[in-house]
Amino acid sequence: MTEIELWIVMLLALMVLSAAVMVLLVKNHVAAVAAASVVPLGLALLFVLMRAPDVAMTEAAVGAGLSSLILALALRRLGLWQIDGVKTRTNLIKTQSEGHRNA
Amino acid sequence: MSDLIVLPLVLPLFGAFLLPIVMRTSISIGAWIGPAILAYGCWILGDQWISGTTLPFSLAIGGFAPPMGINLYIDSLALLFAFAVQLLGLLFWPFKIDQETARRQALMLLLVAASTGLALSGDLFNLYVFYELVAVATFGLIAASGGSAAYASAIRYLILSGIGSVLTLLGIALIYSQTGTLNLAHLAQLAPEQLNNKLGLTAFLTILIGVGVKAELFPVNTWVPEVYATATSRVSAFLAGLVSKLALLIILRLLVLIFHQPEAIQVMLVLGILGVISGELAAWRAKDMRRMLAFSSIGQLGMIFIALAIPEQGGLLAVLALTFHHLLIKSGLFMLADGWGGAIEKLRGAAKRSPLAAAIFVLFSLSLIGMPPLPGFWAKFTLITQLAAQTSPLYLIGLTVFLLATVIEAAYLLRLAALLYGPAAKDTPIDTLAKPAGLSLATASLFGIGLLAAALFIAPVGDLLNHVAGQAANTDLYINTVLAGTGGSQ
Amino acid sequence: MMPDISLELILYTTALGLISIGLAGVVLSRHLFRMVLALGIAEAGANLMLVLAGYRWDAVAPILTTLGEHPPMVDPVPQAMVLTAIVIGVGIQALAVSILIRIRQRYGTLDRSQVVERMDAEIADTASIPRDVSQESPLGERPLPSIPDSTVEIRGGHS
Amino acid sequence: MRNLTGLLFAGGLGFMLLAIASGLDFGAPPMLVGGAIQAAAPQETGATNIVTSVVLGYRGIDTLGELSILFAAAASAGLVLGRRHTTAGTLTEGGFVLKHGGAMLFPLLLTIGFYIIFHGHLTPGGGFQGGVILAAAFFLPLLARPGARLHHGMLSVIEGFAGSSFILIGLAALSEGEAFLQPMLVQDALGQLVSAGTLPLLYLAVGLKVGAELAGLLSHLAQTESEV
Numbered sequence: 001m002t003e004i005e006l007w008i009v010m011l012l013a014l015m016v017l018s019a020a021v022m023v024l025l026v027k028n029h030v031a032a033v034a035a036a037s038v039v040p041l042g043l044a045l046l047f048v049l050m051r052a053p054d055v056a057m058t059e060a061a062v063g064a065g066l067s068s069l070i071l072a073l074a075l076r077r078l079g080l081w082q083i084d085g086v087k088t089r090t091n092l093i094k095t096q097s098e099g100h101r102n103a
Numbered sequence: 104m105s106d107l108i109v110l111p112l113v114l115p116l117f118g119a120f121l122l123p124i125v126m127r128t129s130i131s132i133g134a135w136i137g138p139a140i141l142a143y144g145c146w147i148l149g150d151q152w153i154s155g156t157t158l159p160f161s162l163a164i165g166g167f168a169p170p171m172g173i174n175l176y177i178d179s180l181a182l183l184f185a186f187a188v189q190l191l192g193l194l195f196w197p198f199k200i201d202q203e204t205a206r207r208q209a210l211m212l213l214l215v216a217a218s219t220g221l222a223l224s225g226d227l228f229n230l231y232v233f234y235e236l237v238a239v240a241t242f243g244l245i246a247a248s249g250g251s252a253a254y255a256s257a258i259r260y261l262i263l264s265g266i267g268s269v270l271t272l273l274g275i276a277l278i279y280s281q282t283g284t285l286n287l288a289h290l291a292q293l294a295p296e297q298l299n300n301k302l303g304l305t306a307f308l309t310i311l312i313g314v315g316v317k318a319e320l321f322p323v324n325t326w327v328p329e330v331y332a333t334a335t336s337r338v339s340a341f342l343a344g345l346v347s348k349l350a351l352l353i354i355l356r357l358l359v360l361i362f363h364q365p366e367a368i369q370v371m372l373v374l375g376i377l378g379v380i381s382g383e384l385a386a387w388r389a390k391d392m393r394r395m396l397a398f399s400s401i402g403q404l405g406m407i408f409i410a411l412a413i414p415e416q417g418g419l420l421a422v423l424a425l426t427f428h429h430l431l432i433k434s435g436l437f438m439l440a441d442g443w444g445g446a447i448e449k450l451r452g453a454a455k456r457s458p459l460a461a462a463i464f465v466l467f468s469l470s471l472i473g474m475p476p477l478p479g480f481w482a483k484f485t486l487i488t489q490l491a492a493q494t495s496p497l498y499l500i501g502l503t504v505f506l507l508a509t510v511i512e513a514a515y516l517l518r519l520a521a522l523l524y525g526p527a528a529k530d531t532p533i534d535t536l537a538k539p540a541g542l543s544l545a546t547a548s549l550f551g552i553g554l555l556a557a558a559l560f561i562a563p564v565g566d567l568l569n570h571v572a573g574q575a576a577n578t579d580l581y582i583n584t585v586l587a588g589t590g591g592s593q
Numbered sequence: 594m595m596p597d598i599s600l601e602l603i604l605y606t607t608a609l610g611l612i613s614i615g616l617a618g619v620v621l622s623r624h625l626f627r628m629v630l631a632l633g634i635a636e637a638g639a640n641l642m643l644v645l646a647g648y649r650w651d652a653v654a655p656i657l658t659t660l661g662e663h664p665p666m667v668d669p670v671p672q673a674m675v676l677t678a679i680v681i682g683v684g685i686q687a688l689a690v691s692i693l694i695r696i697r698q699r700y701g702t703l704d705r706s707q708v709v710e711r712m713d714a715e716i717a718d719t720a721s722i723p724r725d726v727s728q729e730s731p732l733g734e735r736p737l738p739s740i741p742d743s744t745v746e747i748r749g750g751h752s
Numbered sequence: 753m754r755n756l757t758g759l760l761f762a763g764g765l766g767f768m769l770l771a772i773a774s775g776l777d778f779g780a781p782p783m784l785v786g787g788a789i790q791a792a793a794p795q796e797t798g799a800t801n802i803v804t805s806v807v808l809g810y811r812g813i814d815t816l817g818e819l820s821i822l823f824a825a826a827a828s829a830g831l832v833l834g835r836r837h838t839t840a841g842t843l844t845e846g847g848f849v850l851k852h853g854g855a856m857l858f859p860l861l862l863t864i865g866f867y868i869i870f871h872g873h874l875t876p877g878g879g880f881q882g883g884v885i886l887a888a889a890f891f892l893p894l895l896a897r898p899g900a901r902l903h904h905g906m907l908s909v910i911e912g913f914a915g916s917s918f919i920l921i922g923l924a925a926l927s928e929g930e931a932f933l934q935p936m937l938v939q940d941a942l943g944q945l946v947s948a949g950t951l952p953l954l955y956l957a958v959g960l961k962v963g964a965e966l967a968g969l970l971s972h973l974a975q976t977e978s979e980v
Contacts, residue, residue: 106605162661174663228677229676232677232681235685238685239684239688240687242692243688246692250715250719251695251711251715252711252712252716252719254692254695254696254699255708255709255711255712256712257692258689258692258693258708259709260698261681261685261689261692262629262689265632265635265685265689266616266632267621268636268681269612269615269616269632269635269638269639270642272636272642272678273612273639273642275674276642276643276671277641277644277646278668279646279671280645281667285670329713329716332716332720333716346617359719363700381752385750390720391720394716394720445719445720446720
């Protein structure tokens, strides 16, 4: 493993971890799904470097491709698909819960 | 003959795959596929039990000798559980014919196959796969039972069991990185040198919590009351009666074969005690029958965890006695809850409407409490003697909690029995009182007969369980059977 | 020559970080959809951990390219297991979102505490018992927000 | 309050794992089983891709369990989402690129999917990856054309026969007096397309099953309710 590979691994690790944090913190559900599909993508690249081509292919096809598609379709049917949400709440930070607005 | 032992595991899968196609052409043929497969599975396993030698054996799948391949390990305990799975699958078969029959029956077949796999498999990761299959099939069956609350309880169960599966995978990764193998026998061989350390303890704890989700272990059992309250009685009975015991079986095997650390045992003891306390108190406060049964099930499993924490073979005997006793009783009680599922208050005077159901309920309750001639007494007595023989103060706490829990149990069960036999409320005529459905009542009576039979033949049953426990506790036997006596291509 | 230890540490921290972030997300999230997403992240971390368990620094992928002598390979067994685990994970995720779709239709919300409230209310309702408010107090004493009527457009706009 | 406990829980978990497993030396796994499999796999299964020989040979029953899980998930999702009268696909017509690109991509994806499946024992890839690509091929028209729908009956027939043929191949070995799922017909032609005996057949079954299962699942999710 060369020094270049080490740097790549470090960058990928950073990307994956920050994407994972993004998933939890970001306000918009569409953005969260997008961030959630970056995680398997980064992992797939990591798996290539870790000499696991089979796993990398599966992770890319299933984790990054299929699973994002499933989540996106679900978002559409859940009615959460809105690119620039004005009224969406943050996920972790407490705000007035949205259900009361429905009442 | 012994080669055929793979069939009870594989045929239900085969049937499940084909069922949607067959149902498309003919529902009347399709409706018989599942019961036929399960009956055949019962026959194979029963035949093995009767004709088989007393020695356990191992079956290499794919002909690859363990530890390279996956093997099934069949001893008396595994055989007993596998037989119970097939039989209960048959008893709790979803006969209802409607638009979704094919899917529901296919899921039930998958559940049976996966449970059989849990009973027989001798490979850690293979156990994980079957465990997940059990999980997915149950999510479907719970959600299929209808109401909106069923969906909500299913998603809660799904998320908890997702946490559990992540932790289990983590534990498996830790074990593999340390030992390089996943075969239970091979692990048992390597464990004294390689897993008797902090890493091994961490791996055990993660797997304990992960598998504990299904075994209704204390901190991860919050799904239990809602799921049992919303799923159909048959599904609840299968989950509470059998699936929780199979998760327990995994923990038992891991504990006996691989993890011998005293800390592991202490953690289990503490979690078991907490489970007993929380479960029994909540059951006492519960206001509807299903939730009362669910909480009582948490308490009972806590007792089994306490018994698991007793290191000797006697502890194992207590575990088995409590396990099979609870299997019979809880399955039967949930069948009664099929008609009596609502609020406890509404059951006032229900004995007049359905005397048989009330009698069976009293029989089960007395055995659950531990009334002397019934098997429950014998099971609890075994545990008490074993606990009293331990010196560590933690076990004495366990004993105290256990006795207290029995008192609470008696309080809420007898309260309900008194309600059943009490006078009906003034303004309700007898005919409007709830009554368990005919089929469920018949199934419950079967369990009642089984319980009475066990009470009559308590001595041979005890001998049998002792023999089973002896075989299960014998680590060397397990290692030698799997690693030497396989008929694979070596 | 770069130090071995740091690479090992990076991968290991990534795996554990993903698991921790994912599990924390599941525990903390207020929205059921985020919980499903977080679960996926934790599973990805567990998968990385499993691949890591069979990884050797000096080895090639476990595919024979030449007959006869071959250089050392990484352990194929964990890779096979991860293949299985990935597909299992996506199956469970698909099932989870389809249940979420139904919950959203029935309850009109995916907020965790609201769904739990409604579920409790419904169970108590079907069992026809007065609701046990003391357990969930003060939440239980609050009147439930009404379910938006069925004309709410499920697909598309925010209700 | 719950936020705090959750953070503490996660932080504690991470710290505990990091502290305890820091003694672990990753990078030099014991490879007890892995080493033995590497040495024996080419002769025993005839596949050059050792991961494939583990997936379908040594741990074949795991793969069977995994197929069952996917089947269970698809069946459960079908149960949950129900068989209402629905129109699959989009309501709006796809753009020019999507429509014609989709039509052009379909045969391409089909070819790639089957190529990956049939070369699973030689190169990286196999039934799962190829199956996902097949599913994508069949799902693409749903996105492009309004009112297009997958033939669910066809899908369930494919998935049923693919899954049961996996088991039948295993049972065939059993009836020959070998163990369940034992690889048969291993030719002495390592590295050829037609080698590895029954493994490519098993992977074909896996690929078709995964593809049909996922396509069905996706179309279930893509349905838009005509009336709610």
